[in-house]
Amino acid sequence: MVDANPLLVALEREGYRLTEPRRAVARLIADQAAHFSAADLVAEARTQRLGIGRATIFRTLDVLASLGAVERLDLPSGDHAYVACEAAHHHHVVCSRCGRSRDVADAGLRNVVRDLERTTGYRIDDHRLELFGLCPNCRVN
């Protein structure tokens, strides 16, 4: 079976070793329908008796986050969560009911940032935009 998992592809491309634990974590992440926490993966690894250590899960998430293959969200509740995503710069719309998220492109934010630079005098190097609401599916149900 081919390694179709884009997380593994990203790891390999960056010269990280494709170890068994990393494959397992990538599989766990690929199985998540919605956003997930490190604790979710730890619990899932435990119930599947994968024998993966907690530290390894955190480390793998760190690596994947640094590659942009996974992104860390700050939910309005204050909790952290992760979502698998494409590496290009983008933002997330997160459904606050089912937790599914969707990547969205820049969508005119660039102009907003430029306006703010002009009005505030700040040089803006980085930003984070997270959007929360109901996905089309949860809207109707």
Next chain:
Amino acid sequence: MVDANPLLVALEREGYRLTEPRRAVARLIADQAAHFSAADLVAEARTQRLGIGRATIFRTLDVLASLGAVERLDLPSGDHAYVACEAAHHHHVVCSRCGRSRDVADAGLRNVVRDLERTTGYRIDDHRLELFGLCPNCRVN
């Protein structure tokens, strides 16, 4: 001396008691030039020998955050920080060198959100935008 501190005004308006510890925390917050963490306040309270418990500082920050008089930031580093601010909806531009932040108004983001609602089908109820860069002062120094 009059209670000019807007944090205390907000507390009183909402029916919270103006206790000595709360006044002290409000004073500490008002003294912060840049964003600050709960730990900063705890340390400051300690060095000033104010005799305020850690729990009280967290509780007061919670209350103030629920009133919108203080807002919680998620820095790019992953740390949390607080800033005092006005209660109206707005965003923060944070200087990544000196930590000073500035409130900015909506700045066209409303249109961006509306566009995203149309293109994604999500109903967007809430969003969070944080901007990081260099303030005018740090740009030139």
Next chain:
DNA sequence: GTCTACCTGAGACTCGGTCTCGACAAACCC
């Protein structure tokens, strides 16, 4: 002044995340 609900400090506790360290195994070389 009295009374009561709200608030407080201390310190135990929880929990997400990190660090350390000896063991292991990918991947490269021959």
Next chain:
DNA sequence: GGGTTTGTCGAGACCGAGTCTCAGGTAGAC
């Protein structure tokens, strides 16, 4: 295929932010 290097692993101690509990204190209404 076998040997070597070095990145990675699991276990468990550790850390630090934030929460909870509870007995005692006090703001503010009357």
